[in-house]
Amino acid sequence: MNSTPDSSRDTTGSHDTADTDDVVHEDRLWRDNGWTCRVIKNEEDDGWAVEMTKEGEAEPALVGPWTMGRDKKNPKPLDVSAFNTLVKTASEVLRRHEQQLHAQLHKQVWVDTANDRISVTLDIVPDEDDPHALLAAENASGESLAKIRVAPTFKLSVRSASEWIESGYAKPR
Structure with missing residues (x-):
């Protein structure tokens, strides 16, 4: 085992919900805990974007701008902290969407x-x-x-x- 810390690895042991064979921790692609995070070229400008897709879903739950790296040309590499923040944000987006859908499909009134x-x-x-x-x-x-x-x-x-x-x-x- 390598004794130097690898910043692209999650050392929290939080692989409970994902098969370890499916875990990927690369600079532009992370797959872990039922989520896939991709850093992609932003089609609208010279920058980069990040998309978060929940396992089993066809469309990303979240797409947003991504930070440029130090060379001002390539994207900043993904890391465990960024991935966890993006998972939290994408999960909140899905939760709000589910609440909105529930409100549209379920109505209640009281009659005395x-x-x-x-x-x-x-x-x-x-x-x-x-x-x-x-x-x-x-x-x-x-x-x-x-x-x-x-x-x-x-x-x-x-x-x-x-x-x-x-x-x-x-x-x-």
């Missing part, structure tokens, strides 16, 4: 009736072949009152939920 407070939810299922949504109602105790399939374009509001409840949970038009 004479007897109870009712939660009405709309969960959109963006299936390519059969897009639809599920409209559901639960009482304040979490007991299911009704669940029906509706068009994915159904607009959930306090008014539409109240009308559905008042109709005895009949399928909305």
Whole structure:
């Protein structure tokens, strides 16, 4: 074993989620912990960019500018610190995207009736072949009152939920 430290190697022992055969630590390519980081030529100018792609994904989760090296011509080499920072940033981008998608596909309103407070939810299922949504109602105790399939374009509001409840949970038009 080489006794000099190699700055391109991760010495943290954090290879738990990746097969060690797939681990790559090169100046312009790092593959580790389920992520691939590539330093690429920036097509829009003379600089460099970095892209982070999660394992199994076709598109990068993050693309951004990358620092020039000391020669002002080539990119700065990747290292463990930069890679870990980029993994953290790309993971946050994916998490925000998932939150936004969840918010678009899941809606909830509350309706106060004479007897109870009712939660009405709309969960959109963006299936390519059969897009639809599920409209559901639960009482304040979490007991299911009704669940029906509706068009994915159904607009959930306090008014539409109240009308559905008042109709005895009949399928909305």
